[in-house]
Amino acid sequence: MLAKKLAVLLMIINRSGEAFMARKFFVGLFSILLVSLNTFVASSFAANAVATGWKINRDLKFHLVYLPQTEAVNASGQLSPALRNIPAYEPDITNIGYKDILQLGFPLPTRSAPEKLKLYLKLYEWPKSLDHVISAGKVLDTFHLRSMPGGSDLYAYVQNRSQVRLKFAAIDASDRAFSPAEPLAAAVPKTQDDFDSSVPFSSIYVLPAKSTKASTESEKAAASATGVLAVHRAIIDLYSRILIRLGEETARDKVFFAGQRRCSDKPEELCGLRVFEVQKKPFVFPNYKDLPMPQDPKKVFLSGLLLVKVTDYAARNPVDRRRLSALVPGSAEFASSFIPIWSHLLEVGSVFDLRSLKN
Template sequence: MRFHLAVLAAIATLVCFSAPARAEGPAWAVDEKLGFHFAFLDSGEHSADDVWKSVPAVKVSPDAVPEAADITNIDLDGIRGLDFMLPSRPAPGSFTFFLKFFEFPAWLDAGAAADRVVDRYGLNLLPEGENLRKWMSNRDHLRVKEGFIAPTGRTFSADSPYPALIIPQKDVTVNGLSMTPQKYFDTRTPFLSVYLNPAEPEPTGLSENDRAVWSGKGVIAFHGALHEVYSRNYTIVKGPEPDAFSYFRVSGASGTVTILRLPLKPLTFEANWRNLPMPENPKKVFLSALLLIYRYEYILTGPLDDAAAVDSPEFTAATKLVDAQVLEAGSVVRQP
């Protein structure tokens, strides 16, 4: 997926400002070839020992180089401009957010990871939600893509390889807080990725452009289904960008409030899919649609009305942000 996310941010500005998409056309199905991805970013450096253990890398394309990154051209400021909660660096435009694929750690609970995603994003409300939970509970369907922030142009080699993915296999203490391996992993995943297909078989005789358009219909259907169940089950609240997003307040544990921010329309790339190659096979597989679902969790520091706008002084005064994450739902077109 060698594309510049500053460009994607500009595309988002152009295409998001329209009415909510409806769940028309074919329904969605998981793209099982790509699996579900947990983006992992750790600010610390660790060495493998009896507490910390390295995780095997996954070769995602025939041309993958073992010591190199799999995704090499995500501008750090570009992805931060899309509201991904990643750390900043000085000198704008000078840093890249690299990614490399690894196995889902064998000592983590795939079922617990699936529950966390499905329940936190309201996917359990969808008719297909429990099937998604079951599918995600199989660790063979899961991958970790480890993030690494470095100056743009950084190369990796046998002498200077991509950092290993090393996470705890026993409980650890971080800043005085005891954490299980699962908790340590969960709190270091700033975003997640799932890829979707239309549920119907691809029609025959499509041109390359028509195939790209068709492949994105699963994401469009998924978006429409999410908007419907969110509107029916959660409290709709006002937010700072009403022409671009819907905002939903989710009832949570006592003393907390969760906001889900859903674009009014997914991004679709009918005109420029050729510029968005995917690491699976950069010559034949391209990103064709993308939906970014934002989740923000706050602790309450004072009384808050259920209908308080997310950008209101009342909301700001009564909450403290403690967790933020993005779920990417994308689609790819595979050209012959």
């Protein structure tokens, strides 16, 4: 507000040829004010990151995975590859066994003989035909991330189209060979809804808010994942406050929270649930060198990963709300009461970048 007032005052002074010295004074004052405001904003982001324990890894972008519901046609020229170190006709990521990713709970379609398949992924610049703010905002809103400490930074980050990537996905034979004659056939969706309804998972990468003392390479790799651990703590705390905690599965390696969908005619009964599934303990990979990142496979590795999954369920028949806290997603009793109708998984990852190490 003060900056606007000074700008108006400066315009008034500019109209007077007799106020040269005053004009110089206010130009200088206005410049100092703008620098101060920029410094304040930057320091606010830095202070916020330290307080939350994590900050966005701006080099790796926010990824929305697009898996077409029908087979894509070769649409060369419609999408621009984001990575220049990998041929345009090849996937960026080729090491994801389809059976393995299904076992992790990713909401992907079932396929016969999944052990013979891979999920191939390629990053593209965000196409101008789609609204990145709408698509990214839907994901962030679904997981209530605006209410998480530091969450507003995520919303500000995805306002810039260059910070959002379309990650095209294809399911194909594990021995599939790609070539200029037989490229990965990526296509731009026809409409915004076509895209938003075909995004099974998304990825954001974070850094520790501040450096941690570590001497060996393996210790530094583990330290690079502390931002993921901080996000995990924040999400567990947030969901514990705004959602209802459900019962635990037998393996006890996940925590479940639910948002209620009450029946309109009988509010004491549930006609649906939105269930959030959070790992009790995020992955921190001691074998990080087996997990290369496509940005630089010899020097950048996945070091940590948190999986947060949301699933919407419809009740087979209205369910008494008093039963809610005892229900365990995945159990036979839960399956007899609710049918899954939609799901999305958010990856929060970290990388260990050998290029950033000081000699």
